Amino acid sequence: MRLVDSHSHLFLEEFDEDLPQVVERARQAGVSHIFMPNIDSTTIAPLLRVCEEYPGYCFPMIGLHPTSVNDNYEAELSVVKQQLLSNEHYVAVGEIGMDLYWDKTYEKQQRKALDVQLSLALEHDLPVVIHCREAFEEIFQVLEPYKNTHLRGIWHCFTGTKEEARRALAFSNFLLGINGVVTFKKSALPEVLRDIPLDRMVLETDAPYLAPVPHRGQRNETAFVKDTLLKLADILGELPEYVAETTSANALKMFGRES
Numbered sequence: 614m615r616l617v618d619s620h621s622h623l624f625l626e627e628f629d630e631d632l633p634q635v636v637e638r639a640r641q642a643g644v645s646h647i648f649m650p651n652i653d654s655t656t657i658a659p660l661l662r663v664c665e666e667y668p669g670y671c672f673p674m675i676g677l678h679p680t681s682v683n684d685n686y687e688a689e690l691s692v693v694k695q696q697l698l699s700n701e702h703y704v705a706v707g708e709i710g711m712d713l714y715w716d717k718t719y720e721k722q723q724r725k726a727l728d729v730q731l732s733l734a735l736e737h738d739l740p741v742v743i744h745c746r747e748a749f750e751e752i753f754q755v756l757e758p759y760k761n762t763h764l765r766g767i768w769h770c771f772t773g774t775k776e777e778a779r780r781a782l783a784f785s786n787f788l789l790g791i792n793g794v795v796t797f798k799k800s801a802l803p804e805v806l807r808d809i810p811l812d813r814m815v816l817e818t819d820a821p822y823l824a825p826v827p828h829r830g831q832r833n834e835t836a837f838v839k840d841t842l843l844k845l846a847d848i849l850g851e852l853p854e855y856v857a858e859t860t861s862a863n864a865l866k867m868f869g870r871e872s
């Protein structure tokens with residue numbers, strides 16, 4: 614069975630002590646590719662170091678995460694632009710988006726940063742990976758003008774309603790990223806996902822965050838994508854092998870890694 618982790622931050626310090634074992638467990642679980650979204654200028658070096666250590670297995674994205682948007686965001690965006698020009702290994706612009714859960718202080722700047730990075734993705738013909746927290750409407754306002762472009766991407770950690778899923782998927786080149794949240798006891802997501810075609814979904818972990826049941830509360834790691842797979846297969850009433858194969862193919866196609 615082949616699995617893909619479309620969203621993992623194995624370059625963060627949570628993995629400093631045991632990254633080789635974490636990657637080995639991912640391989641054992643059947644994971645063939647791990648896609649890694651950047652956070653901000655401070656994480657680029659560790660991100661690239663991990664991807665160089667595991668060539669053909671770990672793939673870097675470049676972007677400015679919305680929770681790292683502050684007074685300094687224009688300088689941060691210049692770094693993203695510079696990286697896109699100087700390194701052809703980036704497979705996506707991510708993660709980008711808006712997060713109004715923790716702090717609304719920089720809402721305007723978050724909007725601007727998202728818009729600039731959507732344009733960059735189009736310019737470089739790369740997919741985007743979108744982070745959305747308490748900001749669905751705001752992100753839609755920024756996305757709307759791109760609706761008839763060839764912009765493509767993933768709504769990472771999708772936890773929205775049926776209506777939000779419908780609106781997100783009205784962008785025909787966008788997929789929903791499904792992670793451990795779907796295994797949480799009170800999650801409303803199973804009900805939402807039942808109506809969504811499997812060819813619009815990819816699996817992810819968001820490691821080290823959001824570990825699925827039965828690891829909830831622990832550090833998350835790529836191997837745990839399997840628990841999310843089993844839950845999703847159960848929700849959809851499909852065989853895990855089929856769900857794994859389809860979602861993996863979706864992710865590889867999105868990131869231009871088709872074999």
Ligand SMILES: [Zn+2]
Binds near residue numbers: 620819
């Ligand atoms: Zn993330």
